[in-house]
Structure formats: structure tokens, C-alpha cells
Amino acid sequence: MATSTDTKTNIPDYEYLDVNTNIFHIDAFRSEWLNRLQPSDFSFQEEDQETSDAHFAAEMGISAETMDELKSACSLDSLRCHPEDQPPDPEVVPPDPTLKTLVQRKKKQDHKATLKSSKNRHDLYADELERLTFGTRPEAVTDMIPEGEIILTMNIYYPATFEKFSHVRPHLTLLMTGSHTLAELRDAICCVSDLQVCGEFSNTPDMAPDFISKDHFKSSFFYFEGVFYNDMRYPECQDISITTIEWARDRNFPPYTQAKMEDTRFVDLKVKVGFPYLYCHQGDCEHLVIITDIRLTHKNDCLDKKLYPLLTHKHRVVTTKCAVCHIYIGRWLTTNDQFAPSNPCTFCEKCFRMLHYDTEGEKLGEFQAFPYVDRGAFN
Ligand SMILES: [Zn+2]
Ligand SMILES: [Zn+2]
Numbered sequence: 001m002a003t004s005t006d007t008k009t010n011i012p013d014y015e016y017l018d019v020n021t022n023i024f025h026i027d028a029f030r031s032e033w034l035n036r037l038q039p040s041d042f043s044f045q046e047e048d049q050e051t052s053d054a055h056f057a058a059e060m061g062i063s064a065e066t067m068d069e070l071k072s073a074c075s076l077d078s079l080r081c082h083p084e085d086q087p088p089d090p091e092v093v094p095p096d097p098t099l100k101t102l103v104q105r106k107k108k109q110d111h112k113a114t115l116k117s118s119k120n121r122h123d124l125y126a127d128e129l130e131r132l133t134f135g136t137r138p139e140a141v142t143d144m145i146p147e148g149e150i151i152l153t154m155n156i157y158y159p160a161t162f163e164k165f166s167h168v169r170p171h172l173t174l175l176m177t178g179s180h181t182l183a184e185l186r187d188a189i190c191c192v193s194d195l196q197v198c199g200e201f202s203n204t205p206d207m208a209p210d211f212i213s214k215d216h217f218k219s220s221f222f223y224f225e226g227v228f229y230n231d232m233r234y235p236e237c238q239d240i241s242i243t244t245i246e247w248a249r250d251r252n253f254p255p256y257t258q259a260k261m262e263d264t265r266f267v268d269l270k271v272k273v274g275f276p277y278l279y280c281h282q283g284d285c286e287h288l289v290i291i292t293d294i295r296l297t298h299k300n301d302c303l304d305k306k307l308y309p310l311l312t313h314k315h316r317v318v319t320t321k322c323a324v325c326h327i328y329i330g331r332w333l334t335t336n337d338q339f340a341p342s343n344p345c346t347f348c349e350k351c352f353r354m355l356h357y358d359t360e361g362e363k364l365g366e367f368q369a370f371p372y373v374d375r376g377a378f379n
Contacts, residue, residue, distance in 0.1 A: 012273060012294075020274035023225060026178060026294060027267035030150050033296055042148055044299040133302035133310060143305045145297055150178030152266055153293035156189050156279065158315075159286055169288075170315030177297075177308055182222050182229050182261035186279070188309040190378040193285040197371035202334075203363060205353070208371040213282055220281035222261055222289065225270050226254065229261040240280070319376035322348035324355065329374045337367035346372055 010028035012021040034042070047055070057067040072078070082088045093106045138144050157171040174188055194214035201208045219240045222229040228241030245256045271277070271291055279287040297303070302310055319329045323345050330346030337345055339355050347355065356364055 015272065020272045023270050023272050025270045026150060026152075029294065030148070030178065030267065030296070034148055037296075039147075042296050042298075044144075044147055044297075044303060046299070133304075133307055135300045136302040136304050136307065138304035138306065145177060145301075145303045145305055145308075147297070149297045150267060151293075151295055151297050151301060152176045152178070152291055153312075154185065154309075155290045155292055157288040157290070158191075170317065171313070172311065172315065173313035175302075175308060175310040175312055176266060177305070178267040179265055180309065182264050182266075183231060183233060184309060186220055186222070186231055186261060186281075188311075189279065189287070191281070191285060191287070192373045192375055192377055193282040195373045195377065196282070197373070200368050200370060202356070202367055202369035205332075205357075205369060206361075211371075217282055220261075220279070223278040223280070225272070225277075226256055228256060228258045229264050230258060231262065232260045233262050240283070314378070317376045319374050320346050320372075322346060322351050324348070324351035329376065330372050333370045333372040335368045335370075338365050339367070 009022075010024045010032055012024050012029065014020070015022045040047075053067055053071070057064060062070075080088060082092075093102055093109060097103055097106060152175070154174045154176055155171045156174065157169050172189070174185070176185055176188075194212070196213045197208050197211045198213070199208075199211060216236075218231065218234045218236050219238045220231045221241045223241075228245065230239050230241055231237055232239070239258065241256075241258060245258065248254075248256055273291050273294060275290065277289045277291075279289050302308075322328050322330055323341055325348060328348035328350070331349045332347045332352040333344050334340055334347065334352075334356075335344045337343065337356075340347075352369070356367065356369070358364055
């Protein structure tokens, strides 16, 4: 895609206030920043303390003496609410705090104490996701993200095909770098419709894993600003955007074009930040894709290339448990099943086999069995 020569168009501004920006070219936007910044502004090198202090003093317009005075007055050592000769307990908030942060913290602690259950491990982990990789540096220099690289925040929303999702829109958030291709984003999106197995397998339950949709229906596309980016990496891939393109052409809509997602890097794209785009796979599983942030990499970011696409948020959905053990997530759904307490009924792999087949693996009784993939399979 050609880079616009009119620099103004590549500086994002609101198209609709607080909703989305106007359209801009991502690599040109990056160049705009790099032209304006000093290399030290986006360098990953840590400044030594003295240089950093000198820069700070110069920026704030204060003398070296004032700087020293501020440093000792604002030092962490002087910030305590415990006797000097005792080790501090960071969990204890003193009674009647006046410091605003402590007031807030006390409120939070008191509220937490009133809750019946504390956070479960999923929620704890969800909060940890981003923190875990903060400031991570790679072991090998070759895995280092180059200075001046772009980081995009991608939100992938789930299709509103379920009644329960009509008020909340669960999504996952991924950080991608500008040199990632759209195909790499496609591979990082986990959606149960890729794992779906179609068919009745009560006579041949061992065959079911061979029929996963992702292996059979590999076509998919992203849609950004008038262009359909098709996945054409495999011989089985079809151009599933052509129907829409031809439909639009016959009705005199503005023309749409096509490209390959594996040949398109994020820096090549022209997009609007905050604007809903589309990811479509498995024929009609449609996800909104919203880019919420595009920025230069900072030295405190995760700088290990291998950890990208970096998952920073993942929604959690309630899972359907096995009707027998109530422990494991359902893997099979049966109908007209004489052994089942309900119709249809879900079973985990183990309970399903024990209840429906003899020790030789022969089917017992009459029932239909369908492989079941729970929406919470990616929790
Ligand atoms: Zn999907
Ligand atoms: Zn079970």
C-alpha cells in the first residue's frame, strides 16, 4: 500500500469524538513519531541515575540543589507510617489515613473483607497476564524487539450468537507488533467454532478428533477499510470474500478489493483506531475487531519477540460440566440416550466411555453421540 505523501493525513485525529479516529497509514504514523522524537526518547537503554536526574531538573527548570532537596524529601525512605525501628507490614493500612491513596486502599480492603468468596484462580490469572510480562527482556539478542517498533492493541469480540452475550461482549485483547502479519493474528485468535466437530459418532467415537473444523475449513478473512484480507496459506483455502465483493459490485456499492493476509503486515495497513472491523472464519463466525491503541514500543514493554502476540485479556465463560461426575467439562453430547438423566445430556470423555461402551469398546444400548466443544474450552 502506498504511503501517503501528505503527512497531515497520517496524524490520527478524532473522526467522531471519543469514538474513532480518521484513517491513517500505520507505518507513516510511526515515521511521524520517529521524525519528531530524539532516539533517546524511544531507546530501550536505561539512563543512569545521574543523567536521568539532570534531564529531569532541566525539564522542570530547577537547580541541582533543589533537585537534591526534592530527592531526599520525596525519597521512599521517608515515606513510612510505621515506627523507624520496626520492619514495615505492607498489608496494614494505618487507622484514619489522610493520604488519598491510603484512603482508597482502606476502602478496597474493607470491601474485600465483606465479600463471601475471594477471586478464583482464573480471575487472579487474568489480572496477572499483563503484569507477568512487564519489562521482560529476551534471552537471545535476536529475539529483541527493535527500537522504534509499533505495538497495536487488538480487541477481538465474540459473535453475539448466544442470548447470554447480548448485553456483555466478551473479548480477548492481544498486543501485536507492526511487523506481525494478519495471518499471525488469525492464528492467535481462539474461537470454539474452529474446534467444532460435525457429525454423529456413537459407533466410532475414536474417529471424532479427525474431524475438527479448523483442519477442514481453513478459509477466513479480515476486513479493514475496503479491503478483504484472505487467508490463502493452504491449498484448501478458498476466497470466501468474493461473494460479498460481487454482491456489492452488482448493487453499485463502492468497490472492495482483496489481498492476502499472510502477505500483509500491520504497518502496511490503513486503519481507524476505535473503528469496528471484521474477522470471519468457519463460513459465518463473525468477530468484530477493534484496534484501541497504536503506539511506539517503550523500554518497559515486554521486549521478547517470542512472547508476541501477547495475550493481555481473556474473558471467562461458565462451562457446562459432565452430568455424571460434575467435575470435568463436557466433551460429548448425547440424544435419545437411555443412560442419560436428561435429553440432550453432556458427558466428559471418561464418564461417556464408561457408561456407553463395554470393556471391548462395543457400543451399549441406543443413543446418538455428538462431540461437544464447550465455549469455555479456552478459559
Ligand atoms: Zn469464531
Ligand atoms: Zn464425568
